[in-house]
Amino acid sequence: MAIERTYAMLKPGVLSRRIAGEIITRLERKGFDIVGLKIMRISRELAEIHYAEHKEKPFFGELVDYITSGPVVAMVLEGDQAIKMLRLIAGSTKPLEATPGTIRGDYAMHTNVNIIHASDSPEAAVREIGLFFKPEELLSWKDGNSGWI
Template sequence: MIEKSFVMMKPDAVSRRLIGKIMSRFEEKGLQLIAVKLLQVDEELASQHYGEHKDKPFFSGLVDYITSSPSLAMVIKGDDCISVIRKIVGATNPKEADLGTIRGDFAMDTGRNIIHASDSPSSAEREINLFFNSNEIFDYEISDQGWIYE
């Protein structure tokens, strides 16, 4: 099933100049980038994005972290892409993430774990709508689609 997911390279990925390396992992897998935006997340957007954690002791640290420097927000499309992206990204705790995953290769600490990826279709829809207007998402055909999907 073709679906869309939200992915965000967090401030540590942007500041460490890992955008190209990370983005290429999704493209090389055959996933399609249909929206990309470099942005400075403000406190209001951060609070909405991390709203499910608002009563947890680490909430203010999450907000401080995500608002500290620019992030790169993306919408990615592909067959079962939410679960595929989560496998590419790796475990939330980078010390438990397999080598070969983004977090396993580039991160050391849960508090600086490089990247966010939606965990369900409902989260993807909510997060996409938080970060993108419909006119910023480009649903187009890719020329090598026949080589990626049967």
């Protein structure tokens, strides 16, 4: 097993649509351990650092506007190959290409409001977890189910 931590974020709109619980339930049922969880409002400064790789893209301004437009649910998930697994479950960036059964495939219509963020590499996961969480906010735990998941 290769236990990893990844950064997941339910984007603005998810709390307003009252689907945060449903999405978190999917992540729990899949088998991820939630080791960090909080609601926060992202500052423009933090949003620009988080999405720095897209600074030159035409949609950057709109992306920062969106991600700072309301509260997000920030999470750190732990599990075997958690980084790739979460990307798979989140689905393709463009909802039109996201397979039904994925989170974007089931809950999103438009790329610019695609409801969930997932770290795309081990380096991104470390960087993003560090941006959004202090080490003391993360807690690993054991529930005795690992043999079944």
